[in-house]
Amino acid sequence: MSTRRVVITGVGVLAPGGIGVKNFWSLLSEGRTATRRVSFFDPTPFRSQVAAEIDFDPELFGLSPQEIRRMDRSAQLAVVATAEAVADSGLDIQTLDPYRVGVALGSAVGATMGLDQEYRVVSDGGRQDLVDHQYAVPHLYNYLVPSSSAAEVAWKVGAQGPTTVVSTGCTSGIDAVGYAVEVIREGSAQVMITGATDAPISPITLACFDAIKATTPRNDDPEHASRPFDGTRNGFVLGEGSAIFVLEELDSARRRGAHIYAEIAGYTSRCNAFHMTGLRPDGLEMAEAISVALDQARINATDIDYINAHGSGTKQNDRHETAAFKLSLGEHARHVPVSSIKSMVGHSLGAIGSIEIAASVLAMAENVVPPTANLHTPDPECDLDYVPLTARDWPTDTVLTVGSGFGGFQSAMVLTRPERRPL
Amino acid sequence: MSATTVVTGLGVVSPNGLGAAPYWDATRAGKSGIGRVTRFDPSQYPARLAGEVQGFVAEDHLTGRMIVQTDHMTRMALVAADWALADAAIEPRGLDGYDMGVVTASSAGGFEFGQGELRKLWSRGSQHVSAYQSFAWFYAVNSGQISIRHGMKGPSGVVVSDQAGGLDALAQARRQIRGGTRLMVSGAVDATICPWGWVAQLAAGRMSTSDQPARAYLPFDADARGHVPGEGGAILVLEEAGAAALRGARIYGEIAGYGATFDPRDTVGGTGLHKAIEIALADAGLRASQVDVVFADAAGIPELDRAEADAIGAVFGPRGVPVTAPKTMTGRLSCGAGALDTATALLAIRDSIIPPTVNIEPAADYDLDLVTGRGRPTPVRTALVLARGYGGFNSALVVRARNPHATGPQAGPDHTERTR
Amino acid sequence: MTARQFTLEDLKRILIECAGADEAVDLDGEILDEGFEAIGYESLAILETGGRIETEYEVCLDEAVLSVHATPRELIAAVNELLTVAA
Numbered sequence: 001m002s003t004r005r006v007v008i009t010g011v012g013v014l015a016p017g018g019i020g021v022k023n024f025w026s027l028l029s030e031g032r033t034a035t036r037r038v039s040f041f042d043p044t045p046f047r048s049q050v051a052a053e054i055d056f057d058p059e060l061f062g063l064s065p066q067e068i069r070r071m072d073r074s075a076q077l078a079v080v081a082t083a084e085a086v087a088d089s090g091l092d093i094q095t096l097d098p099y100r101v102g103v104a105l106g107s108a109v110g111a112t113m114g115l116d117q118e119y120r121v122v123s124d125g126g127r128q129d130l131v132d133h134q135y136a137v138p139h140l141y142n143y144l145v146p147s148s149s150a151a152e153v154a155w156k157v158g159a160q161g162p163t164t165v166v167s168t169g170c171t172s173g174i175d176a177v178g179y180a181v182e183v184i185r186e187g188s189a190q191v192m193i194t195g196a197t198d199a200p201i202s203p204i205t206l207a208c209f210d211a212i213k214a215t216t217p218r219n220d221d222p223e224h225a226s227r228p229f230d231g232t233r234n235g236f237v238l239g240e241g242s243a244i245f246v247l248e249e250l251d252s253a254r255r256r257g258a259h260i261y262a263e264i265a266g267y268t269s270r271c272n273a274f275h276m277t278g279l280r281p282d283g284l285e286m287a288e289a290i291s292v293a294l295d296q297a298r299i300n301a302t303d304i305d306y307i308n309a310h311g312s313g314t315k316q317n318d319r320h321e322t323a324a325f326k327l328s329l330g331e332h333a334r335h336v337p338v339s340s341i342k343s344m345v346g347h348s349l350g351a352i353g354s355i356e357i358a359a360s361v362l363a364m365a366e367n368v369v370p371p372t373a374n375l376h377t378p379d380p381e382c383d384l385d386y387v388p389l390t391a392r393d394w395p396t397d398t399v400l401t402v403g404s405g406f407g408g409f410q411s412a413m414v415l416t417r418p419e420r421r422p423l
Numbered sequence: 424m425s426a427t428t429v430v431t432g433l434g435v436v437s438p439n440g441l442g443a444a445p446y447w448d449a450t451r452a453g454k455s456g457i458g459r460v461t462r463f464d465p466s467q468y469p470a471r472l473a474g475e476v477q478g479f480v481a482e483d484h485l486t487g488r489m490i491v492q493t494d495h496m497t498r499m500a501l502v503a504a505d506w507a508l509a510d511a512a513i514e515p516r517g518l519d520g521y522d523m524g525v526v527t528a529s530s531a532g533g534f535e536f537g538q539g540e541l542r543k544l545w546s547r548g549s550q551h552v553s554a555y556q557s558f559a560w561f562y563a564v565n566s567g568q569i570s571i572r573h574g575m576k577g578p579s580g581v582v583v584s585d586q587a588g589g590l591d592a593l594a595q596a597r598r599q600i601r602g603g604t605r606l607m608v609s610g611a612v613d614a615t616i617c618p619w620g621w622v623a624q625l626a627a628g629r630m631s632t633s634d635q636p637a638r639a640y641l642p643f644d645a646d647a648r649g650h651v652p653g654e655g656g657a658i659l660v661l662e663e664a665g666a667a668a669l670r671g672a673r674i675y676g677e678i679a680g681y682g683a684t685f686d687p688r689d690t691v692g693g694t695g696l697h698k699a700i701e702i703a704l705a706d707a708g709l710r711a712s713q714v715d716v717v718f719a720d721a722a723g724i725p726e727l728d729r730a731e732a733d734a735i736g737a738v739f740g741p742r743g744v745p746v747t748a749p750k751t752m753t754g755r756l757s758c759g760a761g762a763l764d765t766a767t768a769l770l771a772i773r774d775s776i777i778p779p780t781v782n783i784e785p786a787a788d789y790d791l792d793l794v795t796g797r798g799r800p801t802p803v804r805t806a807l808v809l810a811r812g813y814g815g816f817n818s819a820l821v822v823r824a825r826n827p828h829a830t831g832p833q834a835g836p837d838h839t840e841r842t843r
Numbered sequence: 844m845t846a847r848q849f850t851l852e853d854l855k856r857i858l859i860e861c862a863g864a865d866e867a868v869d870l871d872g873e874i875l876d877e878g879f880e881a882i883g884y885e886s887l888a889i890l891e892t893g894g895r896i897e898t899e900y901e902v903c904l905d906e907a908v909l910s911v912h913a914t915p916r917e918l919i920a921a922v923n924e925l926l927t928v929a930a
Contacts, residue, residue: 045549099684099698109561110532110583119541122622126545133468133622141627141813144620145530145757146562147584151814155688160695163685163816164591165583167529167562175580182598188683188702204537207544207552212890213906214557271570271579273520276492276558278886285576288521406558407567409579487863492887550898554891 010089052346106196108350110146173353239346283324311340432511474653494533585812589761656759680707
C-alpha cells in the first residue's frame with residue numbers, strides 16, 4: 001500500500017453570511033445565523049420559504065461577463081472559492097507539471113438554477129412539451145452536464161490532470177475530497193484542487209423538498225429556522241455555497257514550507273442500502289464508516305477532539321447520527337463536543353460536506369469549536385454535547401466530520417495534525 | 424503490490440441489442456440501431472436521429488413501485504445491473520453487504536423525469552411536483568438504487584465527466600477493489616432523449632442534422648458532420664482476481680490500466696488524449712506494440728477526429744494499430760459509451776474478433792487502420808478504450824485477457840510507483 | 844352544497860398512480876385497518892399519495908395521517924373531514 005500522506009494547504013470558502021474564510025469563521029465562531037426568507041424569487045407558494053443565501057456579486061470577484069454568462073451560479077461560486085484556496089496555499093501551480101494537477105469537485109444537483117430558469121424560457125412557462133430550441137442559450141449544454149463546473153475550475157488554475165465531478169447527493173462534499181485523496185495516494189496526481197459547490201435555491205429544488213416535507217416550514221422565524229438536535233426541529237434549511245481546498249502530499253508541502261491545515265488521515269464511504277431518502281434509526285452504516293475511517297487513520301476513537309456533525313435538523317437525521325456516534329465511539333461519544341454548522345449556514349446539499357471540512361480545519365487552526373445555533377430545547381433522543389449557542393475554546397487536534405445523503409450514502413472523514421499521527 | 428481487478432459479468436442495454444448476447448451478435452454483424460427519434464416528435468428540431476433502445480419494457484423487469492419513482496435511464500441501469508450480476512453468477516444477498524460497492528457515472532441524471540416535474544412546476548404550480556423528484560433526477564440515483572436493490576453497502580460513488588465518465592467510473596471502482604472491497608458493480612447507462620435533453624444537447628452544436636441513418640454519424644470520414652446521440656450503456660461486475668478465481672468465476676478480462684487528463688480551454692489538440700493513453704499504458708505495464716485494438720471516442724467532428732487520430736498516431740505510429748468505433752451503430756451514449764465500449768472490448772477479447780465501424784469511408788489523411796464494413800477476426804489480448812467528455816475530459820482504459828492460471832496480483836511495476 | 848366524498852376506491856386509484864401497484868400488495872384485500880407500511884407502502888409512496896390528494900381535492904393534510912403507520916381508514920376519514928369543512 002502507498003504511504004503517501006495527503007494534507008490540506010489551502011482553503012477557500014463562499015458560504016451564506018461568510019464570503020471568504022475570514023468572514024466564514026467570524027460567522028461560525030460568533031454563532032450568528034445566515035438563514036432568511038428566500039429573496040431570489042417570491043417563495044410564497046412554497047411550504048418552506050426559508051433559505052441561507054449568499055449575497056454574491058461575481059463581478060466583484062473578477063469574473064468576466066462571458067464567464068458569468070456561461071457559468072451556472074454553482075460554477076461561479078466554485079471558481080471564486082478556488083481562487084481564494086490557491087492563493088492561500090501559496091502554491092504556484094504554473095511551476096508544476098499541469099498533468100500532475102487534477103480537480104475533483106463535489107456537487108449534488110449541478111446547474112439546477114440555470115436549468116430551472118432556462119426550462120421556463122424554452123417551454124414558454126411550462127406550456128410547451130416540445131420545448132423550443134430557438135430560445136435556448138448557447139451554453140445550455142454546460143447546465144445539462146455538471147462536469148462543466150469542474151472544467152471551469154481546472155481552466156482557472158491550469159490543471160490538466162484527472163478532472164471530474166463527484167456527485168453522491170449530500171455527501172458529495174466529503175466524497176469529492178476523499179476521491180482527491182485517493183488520486184494523490186495512488187500517484188495519479190501531485191496536487192488536487194478539490195471541494196464542492198452547489199447553488200440549489202431555485203423553485204424546482206424548493207418544490208421537491210416541499211413534496212417530501214424535508215425542509216422546515218418555520219417561515220415566521222427565518223433566522224432561527226435551522227435547529228439541528230433541538231427538540232423543536234422540523235426540517236432542514238436549504239443553503240448554497242462552495243468550499244475548495246488545495247491538497248498535496250505531506251512531504252512536498254513540508255519541502256516548500258507550506259502552511260498545513262490538516263492531514264486527511266482517514267476517509268470512508270458506505271451505503272445503507274435501505275432507502276433513497278430514509279434512514280434507519282440505528283445509524284449502523286454511518287457507524288461502520290466512522291470505524292473504518294478511524295482504522296485507516298490509525299487513530300483511536302478517544303483521540304477525536306471534535307465531531308462536525310451532518311446535523312441537518314430533520315427529525316430522522318439527528319437521531320440517526322446520534323446513534324451512529326454512540327455505536328462507533330462508545331462512551332467517548334458522550335465526552336466529545338459535537339456541533340452542526342448547518343444551524344448557521346443551512347444545508348447546501350453537495351457543497352456542505354466541504355464547507356464542514358473547512359469549518360473543521362478552522363476549528364483546528366483556532367482551537368475553537370463552532371456552536372450549534374438555535375439549540376434551546378433538549379431532545380431525549382439527542383443527548384450528546386452539541387455545543388449549544390456559543391463557540392467553545394477547545395484544544396482541537398483531531399476532527400471527525402460526517403455526512404449522510406439521499407441514495408443512502410454515509411461518509412466519514414478524519415482530519416488531524418500530521419505530527420499527531422504515529423507512522 | 425495492488426490487487427488485480429477482473430470483470431466477471433456484463434449487462435448491456437444498447438440501441439442495437441438488449442442484453443450482452445444480442446448486442447454482441449448485432450455489433451459483430453455491423454447492425455445499427457440508429458433511426459428517427461420515436462420517443463417524441465423530432466420534426467421541429469434540426470437533428471432528428473438517435474440511437475434508441477428498442478423493446479425495453481420496464482414492467483417486465485421492475486415492480487410498479489420502482490417504475491413510478493425512476494427515470495427511464497435508471498430503469499435500464501437497474502436491469503443492466505441485474506443482468507450483469509446474473510452473468511457473473513453472483514447472488515448478492517448471500518454476500519456481506521460491506522464487501523460490495525457501486526460506482527456509476529452519470530451525465531445529466533434522470534433528465535426526462537426532471538423535464539416532467541419542471542413542466543408541472545411551471546404550468547401547474549409547485550404543489551404538483553413529485554416526491555420522487557428529490558432523487559429521480561439527481562446524478563447519484565443509479566448508484567443509490569442499485570445499492571438498495573442488491574444490499575450493497577460498501578464504498579460507492581458517482582462520477583460526472585460527460586462522455587469520459589463511463590471510464591472514470593470503472594477506474595474508481597478499481598480503486599475500491601484495490602482498497603480491499605471484494606466486488607464492485609460499475610459502469611454507466613445514460614439517456615436524455617426527451618425534448619428538454621434534446622434542446623440542451625443541440626446547444627453544444629455537435630449533433631448531426633442528417634436524416635439518413637447511414638450517413639449521419641461518420642467519424643474519421645471526410646463527410647463527418649457531427650454525431651447522433653444514443654441511449655443505453657453497460658453495467659459490469661468487477662471483482663478482485665483472487666476472490667473471483669476462488670469461486671471459479673468466468674473471467675472476461677482484467678482492468679489493467681487507466682489514465683485521465685484534461686484539456687486547456689478552447690483547445691482541441693490531441694495532446695491531452697495522447698498523454699492519457701501513455702499514462703494508461705504505463706499503468707498497465709504495457710508497450711504500445713502490445714495493444715491489439717483501440718476503441719475510439721469517435722466524435723464525428725472533423726477537428727476532434729483529427730485530434731484523436733493524432734493522439735493514436737503519436738502513440739502507435741501511422742496505421743500502427745487496428746482502430747474501431749462500434750458506437751457508429753449506437754450513436755454516442757454520453758457516459759454510457761465508455762462502459763459499453765469496455766464491455767465490447769472484453770467480448771472482442773473473448774471471441775477474437777474486432778467489431779466494425781459502420782457506414783464510414785476512412786479519410787486517408789488520418790492514417791488510421793480503421794476496421795470498417797465487417798468484423799476483423801484476429802486474436803485480441805489487449806484493448807485500449809478511449810472516451811472524451813465535452814469541455815476537455817480525456818480518459819483511457821486498458822483491458823486485457825486474463826491468464827487463466829494466474830490468481831494473485833500479476834508481476835509488473837507497482838502501480839503506485841509508476842509516476843515517481 | 845354537498846361535500847365531495849373521498850372513498851377507498853379513490854384512495855386505491857391514487858395509490859396505484861402514485862406508488863405503483865406492487866405485485867405483493869392486494870389492494871382488493873381487507874386493507875382498511877392495516878398500516879400503510881404493512882401493506883407495502885413506504886414513506887415516499889405515502890408522501891406522493893398525500894401530495895396528490897392535496898392537489899386533487901384541494902385540502903391540506905396533517906402530517907400525522909401521512910405516516911407509514913397511519914391506516915387507509917384514518918387517511919380517508921381525515922380527507923373527508925377536511926372536505927366537509929371546505930364545503
